[in-house]
Each structure stands twice: as structure tokens, then as C-alpha cells.
Amino acid sequence: MRRLLIAVSLLLAAPAAAVLPDEVLPDATQEARARGLSKDLRCVVCQNQSIDDSSAPLARDMRVLVREQIAAGKTDAQVRDYLVERYGNFVLLQPPVEADTLLLWVGPFAVLLLGGAGLIWWQRRRPAVPAGSDAPLSVTERDELDRLSGPSN
Template sequence: MTRLFRSVGAALLLALLLAGPAAAVQPDEVLPDAAQEARARALSVELRCMVCQNQSIDDSNAPLARDLRLLVRERIAAGDSDREVMDYLVSRYGEFVLLRPTWHGANVILWLAPFAVLLVGGIGLFVAYRRRAAPSEAVVPLSPEEEARLRAALGEAAPDVTKL
């Protein structure tokens, strides 16, 4: 029994170790200068793979991600600052290339839309609850004349008041 637990534990540990992010950077992509390579890796983590869409180009094995990694390294080797590299990629691919889009223009609407929907839905639920919980109008009994006319219209005999 303990042998089974050990083997299951070892398999779980191996699965957890393998579940970490897979760096897709190939050895031929690495810059010779360690400082430039560190900058390239930091920028690659911030850029979206256009094929995978929810992975950074640093983690993606897609050919386009490789091209973007090489482009980042070329710009860094050419002497561009981090901001210049990011601006170049945004001008070429749009803000979609950023894993964390900026907070301006139409992006503000995209960032705030979920909260606005929640707020409007909450207000709608509150109003619906208040309407349901509000006391309904009191029922006013019919006057004796109205009751007599109703019974006449329905063809019923008037109740005998003496028996009540």
C-alpha cells in the first residue's frame, strides 16, 4: 500500500514540475550579451503570441512567436530602448500584441464594460426585488349596491342576511 502511495506521489510531483511554463526560446535565439538577453526575455513575457493569443511569445512554440522573439532581439541589438521596441511592435501589430493593453482610448471602454454590466444588472435586480417586496394595493370590498349589481349580472340570488 505504501508503495502505491509513493508511486502516486512521485507521479504527482513529476506532473507538477512539468506543469510550469515552458520557455520556447531556442538556443540559437539567445543574445551573446546577458544584459540584452535579460531585456529581451522581459519584453517577450509582455508580448502576446498572435497565434496562441493567451500565451506570451516567450512561452509559445509557434513560428510567428519565434519571429517576434527574433525581431525583439534584433531591435535590442540595434540599440533600441525597451519603450522603442514596444512602440515599434505596437505600431506594426496594434495593441493586440500587448498582453496587458494600455489604459486609454477605446481600451477604457473594454476595461470598464464588465463592471458597468454588473452595476446595471445589480440595479435591475434591486429594482425588481423592491417592486416584488412592495405592499400591493389594498383590496377594497364592494359596496352593497355594487354587490347587488354583480349578483344580478351573474344571475345569482342575493344572500339571506338573516341567516348569517
């Protein structure tokens, strides 16, 4: 029974593994806000993790910064704007569609379309040979084949 309780406790604590006890705000409401914000902010070191999930030292610094801003009475929008001003739109896991982030949003689709267009172009450039039939040899090819195969009997 005791092992089961420990296992359940570890599973429940798993999402909070990166947040250290000394980072947690004493006010539960403020801590919930901080956790919500941290889930939407990208760790600039890990790049594909939120600062809430990352154990990188910079992610810890960013979590502390978020909590300091919240404790100072800033709104969620003000905290997010502060971090964007400091780190750029890259810090947001879902950056806004703007001129400087357009490549992030359009880039994958452009690569896919260009790859498809290149594949179609390559297919059309290949000479068409009917399936199951061999094209007849030209006179030059026949002479070259005869020369390479040696004298015929």
C-alpha cells in the same frame, strides 16, 4: 540522484520552454532584456499568454523580432513602440488607459454593474408575497378553481 538532477533541470527550464535555442541572443544582457520584454507582450494568437510562454509560430516570430530590434541597438521603449505600431495596443499584456482601450479597462466593471442593476430591477418588479402566507383568491380565481375541480359534495 541522476533522476533528481534531471527533474530539477526540467523544472528550472520550464519557464523558458517556449524560447527555442536558436532564438537566444549570445549577449546575456541583451537576452535578459528580450526575455523581460517578451513577458510583457501578448501573443496575438493565444491572447492570454505572453510571447515568452507561447509556442505558437507567430509568438516565435514576435520573439525573433524583439531580439532583432534589441540586437540593432533599440531601447526597450523603442522595441515596445515598434510592436504597438505594428500590432496595436492589444499586443501589450497591460495596455495603457486610452480612449481606444477604455472598453478593455471599464468593460468588465460595466457588465458587473449592469448585471447587478438588472437583478435589482427584476427583484423589485416581482410581486411581493409575504413569506409563509398565501394570498387570498379573487372571486374570479375561486370560480375558476370550482369549475376545474368539478362538483363539490
